[in-house]
Amino acid sequence: MLKKISYLSILIIAIWSFRASAQSYQTALGVRLGDPSGVTLQHYIGGNSALEGILGIGPNWFTLTGLYELHQPFSDPNGLGWYVGGGAHIGGLNGGYDYNNKHYNSGAFILGVDGILGIDYTIPSAPLNLSLDWKPAINLSPFAGFFGGEFGLSVRYTFNR
DSSP: OHHHHHHHHHHHHHHHTOOOOOOSOSEEEEEEEESSOEEEEEEEEETTEEEEEEEEEOSSEEEEEEEEEEEEEOSSTTTEEEEEEEEEEEEEEOSEEETTTTEEESOEEEEEEEEEEEEEEEOTTSSEEEEEEEOOEEEEESSOEEEOOOEEEEEEEEEOO
């Protein structure tokens, strides 16, 4: 329990330490490679706050993830920064192996919560944003548990620069 309180305290301090910083773009659309792979849309809602949606697509499943992110530049203002945030995902599974009951099922509803921690770089001379992140998730349904191996590389075209 003390370990969880320590992690929560560190996260709260990190969030409070953010300074408002304007981004060089407002909206970006692109692809995400990794887990999950799919389409990503990021939109800044003010200062250093952004919303990101990820449509993840697999061979027999899909997920839609919504994230609230707080972005912070590193001391070098040339487009390199980091971010932290959280949100949730929903989706569907068309068949697949049920590890809890050890059988294949015909489909299921996917539901869970997500965190995100990453670095991003906006190329000053081009309308491109690159990000590398870790997106751990806790699935509530159909396979309940912690999934910590979700890493992704996103390449986005930036609008409104």
